[in-house]
Amino acid sequence: MADLRKLFYPDSIAIVGASRHPGKIGYMILKNLIEYGYRGKIYPVNPNADEIMGLKCYPRVSAIPEPVDVVVVSVPAPKVPEVIEDAGKAGAKFAVVISSGFKEVGNVELENKIVEIAHKYGMRILGPNIFGYVYTPAKINATFGPRDVIEGNVAFVSQSGALGIALMGMTILEKIGVSAIISIGNKSDLDDADFLEYFADDPQTKVVIFYIEGVKDGKRFIEMAARTTLKKPVIAIKAGRTEAGARAAASHTGSLAGNIAIYNAAFKQGGVLVARTVEEAFDWVKSFSWNPLPQGDNLVIITNGGGAGVQATDTLADFGIFLKKPPSYTVEEVKKFVPPFASLANPIDITGMAPTEWYYKALVAALRDPEVHSIVVLYCHTAVTDPMGVAQNIVAAIKDTGIRKPITVSLIGGKECYEAIRYLTEHQIPAYPTPERAAAAMAIMYKYLEAREYVSKRLEEISKE
Ligand code: ACO
Numbered sequence: 001m002a003d004l005r006k007l008f009y010p011d012s013i014a015i016v017g018a019s020r021h022p023g024k025i026g027y028m029i030l031k032n033l034i035e036y037g038y039r040g041k042i043y044p045v046n047p048n049a050d051e052i053m054g055l056k057c058y059p060r061v062s063a064i065p066e067p068v069d070v071v072v073v074s075v076p077a078p079k080v081p082e083v084i085e086d087a088g089k090a091g092a093k094f095a096v097v098i099s100s101g102f103k104e105v106g107n108v109e110l111e112n113k114i115v116e117i118a119h120k121y122g123m124r125i126l127g128p129n130i131f132g133y134v135y136t137p138a139k140i141n142a143t144f145g146p147r148d149v150i151e152g153n154v155a156f157v158s159q160s161g162a163l164g165i166a167l168m169g170m171t172i173l174e175k176i177g178v179s180a181i182i183s184i185g186n187k188s189d190l191d192d193a194d195f196l197e198y199f200a201d202d203p204q205t206k207v208v209i210f211y212i213e214g215v216k217d218g219k220r221f222i223e224m225a226a227r228t229t230l231k232k233p234v235i236a237i238k239a240g241r242t243e244a245g246a247r248a249a250a251s252h253t254g255s256l257a258g259n260i261a262i263y264n265a266a267f268k269q270g271g272v273l274v275a276r277t278v279e280e281a282f283d284w285v286k287s288f289s290w291n292p293l294p295q296g297d298n299l300v301i302i303t304n305g306g307g308a309g310v311q312a313t314d315t316l317a318d319f320g321i322f323l324k325k326p327p328s329y330t331v332e333e334v335k336k337f338v339p340p341f342a343s344l345a346n347p348i349d350i351t352g353m354a355p356t357e358w359y360y361k362a363l364v365a366a367l368r369d370p371e372v373h374s375i376v377v378l379y380c381h382t383a384v385t386d387p388m389g390v391a392q393n394i395v396a397a398i399k400d401t402g403i404r405k406p407i408t409v410s411l412i413g414g415k416e417c418y419e420a421i422r423y424l425t426e427h428q429i430p431a432y433p434t435p436e437r438a439a440a441a442m443a444i445m446y447k448y449l450e451a452r453e454y455v456s457k458r459l460e461e462i463s464k465e
Contacts, residue, residue: 002124002194007094008135008180008202010069011040013142014061014092016083017074018044018052025098026074027052028144029132036141036148043068062090070094072132072142077101077110080128084114088121096142097127103186104129111188118189126190130183131165137179137204145169145181152177153206154289155199157192159184159213160239167211167278174282175425176289179204191216196224200231207288209235209281218266225270226455233288233448235273237281238263269458271451273444280440286430287441291406294445296373298324301347302362303435304354305380308412309347312376312439319443323347327372333365352382356389363397367405374406376442378435381413387420395427406445410438 013033019026030044034053044052047059058064061071061083071087073080077099084095095118102111111128118125126133132143136151145168154176158164164183171178179202182195192210199205208228215221228234240246241260267274275281299321303309313323326346334348337358343349350358359377366372379390394409409424409431411417417433424431432438 002190004194004198006069009138012043012066012068013040013070013072014043014045014064014068015072016045016061018046020049020052025144029072029074029142032141032143032147037139039139061087061092068092070096072096072098074098081113081117084117088118088123092123095123095125096132097125098130098132100129102128111186115188124189127185128188129161130185131161132183134178134181146172148172149181150175150177152179152289153204154178154285155180155205155208157182157184157195158211160211161185163211176285187216193217193220193224196228200228207233207285209285211237211239213239222266222270225272226459229271229452229455233273234271235275235281235284236267237275237278271455273447273451283432283437283441284444287408287445290428290430292404293449294374294406298327298371299374299442300327300330300366300372301376301378302350302366303347303378304350304352305378306349308378308380308435309349312378312435313347315436315439316443319447321443321446327369329369330365330372334362337361353384356386356393359390360393360397363394364401367397367401367403374442376438377407377409379411381417387411387413387417388423391420391423394424394429406442408438408442410435
């Protein structure tokens, strides 16, 4: 078992290959680390410089007068073994190797060599071939990605560097707060299972998401995923779902993406929720990150349009989730203000003429109704209503009742709806432009509860054997 505490809470970080030149990777990592606010000691290491960004520069790690916990390595691959040797001798605990030019291009020997050297000194390696790592509780942004990642409760682990770094930017755009972003690249030493093990018990992390091309040790991954699932959801975007995709993955990080049927069976055993696309994964992440888990299976849809309600119902059914009969208190409350032609089944259709305050009243009723466990709110844009008003009323209903139940929202229509979606996103209410996405983001919470139960039973049976 890897003890990753000093990787996440290091007292000091050295950047080997910290560059004097803006535009170079070693420059950017140092800049991000300083500017994101890491409060431990930062040591730039570069034999060709005396000072970088106002910090004294050292020619090598062993010349630093104090012990160093983490060494970020950004020098060309052939120089990495000597850096690891020196850092190991100096007592560093982790090397975060950014450099490319290892297993992914057939340089297996060089990769094995750095791991061998590191292990000789009890040092662990993250990478190589990575963009670095972020851990917001310790204010660490040791990447050459965007600086201002938002603090939150999502841990994101990516095998792909380029996609991971791009998604880092997307988390900022989508207002998704992260606890961690880890680029694991070639996984020469530390791998997915090590991070699962850490995040399972990390109180700062509520949901874990992986971009996976191939798993190194399937059995251990399943075991760690299962243990994590008992505590929090694990989402995977599995690259190489098709034969063509698997071939592309093999030439990317050198991973064997394997047979997708085998992966799906393994993911099921571990309770992992498999997203087909990045968009789907991010939709789900918002739902888990911002909502509490449902406390029962009575899901209610509130809509101003029959069609949107049907689409959402279909999507829920695709996930094996079926609406129950309408809850009596909510129906009685809604009856007081809707016209007689409103359909008060489930979905509850408050009609196309619904002004924004009807959303407020319907939502307040559903929030107060003990029979309602989760709510999907749908709005189809009409010229007589204002989506921003709907969004504001949704936020107000939650605030005024002080009750948090899982809620997902879809505002369907043009530009005004996008602005209202942004408003809800800023208030951490998962909101989407289509009813299917809102329904799926709710359905996945129920799928997680099923997965957790499945895993719990499976582990119980194993423990009896
Ligand atoms: N110890 C410390 N510093 C050293 C050493 C040494 N032994 N030798 C040289 N340096 C200094 C250099 O002088 C230089 O500083 P300067 O710019 O102030 O002169 C700095 O370290 C960097 O060395 P360079 O030789 O200039 O290397 P460069 O920055 O061009 O490249 C890098 C290094 C980034 C690691 C490159 O080899 C590499 O692997 N790039 C790919 C990285 C990557 O893509 N990673 C993974 C995936 S993420 C994704 O795909 C988005």
